[in-house]
Amino acid sequence: MLKNVDEAKSHMHDYEAHVRAVEEDLEYYRTKRFESRIIYLARRGIVTFHDLLKAHSSLQRKREGSGRGRKAKVTMEKRIRALEDSLDDYVKGIALVSADGIKGVDMVIEDNRKERGDYDDFFRIKKKEHGGSLQGRVRKLEEDLRDYQLLLDAFTEALIQRGLLRRPDLERKRKVLHARGGWSGARIVARAWVDPEFKSSLIERGREAVRELGIPPGRTGKLGVVENTDSVHNVIVCTLCSCYPYDLLGDTPWWYKQDSYKKRIIQNPRETIRDMFGLNVPASMEIRVHDSTSDVRYMVLPRRPPGTDGMTEDELAKLVTVESLIGAGQCLQPSELGAVRKTQQPVAAPRTRPD
Amino acid sequence: MVNDRFRVGNRVKVKRENPQGNPRTPAYVRGKEGVITAVHGVIDNPRDHRGLYPPLYTVAFLVQDLFGGTSSDKLWVDIHEEWLESE
Numbered sequence: 237m238l239k240n241v242d243e244a245k246s247h248m249h250d251y252e253a254h255v256r257a258v259e260e261d262l263e264y265y266r267t268k269r270f271e272s273r274i275i276y277l278a279r280r281g282i283v284t285f286h287d288l289l290k291a292h293s294s295l296q297r298k299r300e301g302s303g304r305g306r307k308a309k310v311t312m313e314k315r316i317r318a319l320e321d322s323l324d325d326y327v328k329g330i331a332l333v334s335a336d337g338i339k340g341v342d343m344v345i346e347d348n349r350k351e352r353g354d355y356d357d358f359f360r361i362k363k364k365e366h367g368g369s370l371q372g373r374v375r376k377l378e379e380d381l382r383d384y385q386l387l388l389d390a391f392t393e394a395l396i397q398r399g400l401l402r403r404p405d406l407e408r409k410r411k412v413l414h415a416r417g418g419w420s421g422a423r424i425v426a427r428a429w430v431d432p433e434f435k436s437s438l439i440e441r442g443r444e445a446v447r448e449l450g451i452p453p454g455r456t457g458k459l460g461v462v463e464n465t466d467s468v469h470n471v472i473v474c475t476l477c478s479c480y481p482y483d484l485l486g487d488t489p490w491w492y493k494q495d496s497y498k499k500r501i502i503q504n505p506r507e508t509i510r511d512m513f514g515l516n517v518p519a520s521m522e523i524r525v526h527d528s529t530s531d532v533r534y535m536v537l538p539r540r541p542p543g544t545d546g547m548t549e550d551e552l553a554k555l556v557t558v559e560s561l562i563g564a565g566q567c568l569q570p571s572e573l574g575a576v577r578k579t580q581q582p583v584a585a586p587r588t589r590p591d
Numbered sequence: 592m593v594n595d596r597f598r599v600g601n602r603v604k605v606k607r608e609n610p611q612g613n614p615r616t617p618a619y620v621r622g623k624e625g626v627i628t629a630v631h632g633v634i635d636n637p638r639d640h641r642g643l644y645p646p647l648y649t650v651a652f653l654v655q656d657l658f659g660g661t662s663s664d665k666l667w668v669d670i671h672e673e674w675l676e677s678e
Binding site for chain 2: 336344345346350426455456458475476502503504505506509522523524525526527528529530531532
């Protein structure tokens with residue numbers, strides 16, 4: 237896990253880490269997941285900028301009179317929690333208007349990758365740079381989130397006005413999205429630790445094997461499971477975009493989508509996981525970095541921590557961290573259970589993903 | 592469907608350029624040599640891209656062959672057949 241988020245306290249102790257995670261994720265979702273899609277549809281005249289403008293005006297008319305109440309004085313911790321909630325709303329809102337929900341639009345993920353410049357810097361949408369005092373950064377994020385949400389609302393309304401999305405479908409999708417439970421990665425790993433047959437089936441057949449656990453295998457690509465052993469430590473990256481079996485395991489932490497992680501981990505894997513995550517891999521062990529460049533989406537099957545004999549599958553699942561599924565951390569030790577996990581979640585918890 | 596041209600253990604070289612090829616071969620392995628460690632075949636993935644890509648392989652490279660240094664760590668990269676040549 238990240239060095240700066242692993243302190244054992246149940247309340248937020250490192251504002252900087254939380255704010256940074258919101259900044260990184262917000263810009264990622266805006267540029268890579270949302271605005272690139274608007275541009276794609278605008279280029280093809282499916283949703284024009286004028287549609288967005290019209291939709292925005294009609295939304296404003298509806299809102300008139302409701303007015304915002306004056307904000308009470310709130311603590312920094314509450315403001316940051318509110319930012320994290322707004323970011324979640326924004327990410328879920330993007331998921332609601334994802335391409336496969338838009339009627340008659342033939343758009344595949346690869347189109348979006350091209351549009352947002354994964355293969356050609358010319359098409360990159362510039363991410364906002366952050367800096368300054370913590371106060372200032374929080375204020376800026378509050379403003380950005382309000383603005384970004386306005387555009388998302390207008391886009392959603394424009395899709396409805398253009399007849400590309402039906403309101404009942406939208407509501408149905410919203411319910412499904414909010415009902416979606418936590419991540420399944422931990423359950424998959426825990427079963428593999430206790431059941432050798434399941435483990436070999438998981439490694440051989442990937443997605444198909446997880447059906448046994450009642451987990452839907454998801455839809456994108458093939459699942460590659462790479463097992464950590466005494467001699468090999470596996471790490472996952474996607475240098476071209478940020479591929480990961482999201483549909484199955486939940487979303488990755490913010491740093492997985494960062495260019496600096498992608499660049500460093502391939503050039504200097506050992507030093508990178510030591511410096512970024514405080515994980516020392518013995519010199520005798522090989523580090524194997526898997527770059528998800530195509531249709532195989534990888535997960536790491538971490539090693540079972542020592543001292544866990546006799547633990548139930550449910551207890552074992554609690555030891556599995558998001559980081560350990562990427563190879564950027566080990567699983568928790570049984571003694572670390574409890575408070576640590578609570579502080580880790582706000583920063584590293586999987587988000588519901590648009591695609 | 593075409594038969595897979597390579598087997599696990601084959602040494603291969605990644606083409607430097609391949610204008611007709613799909614764009615999912617990262618720049619840092621182009622022109623480099625590696626060893627096939629897995630044969631995935633053709634993967635149907637209509638949500639991700641249109642049509643079918645050629646057979647897919649995992650190719651293992653040494654980090655030091657790509658970026659210098661003395662590390663014995665490895666990079667495993669998935670590459671389509673159209674990008675690979677026999678060594």
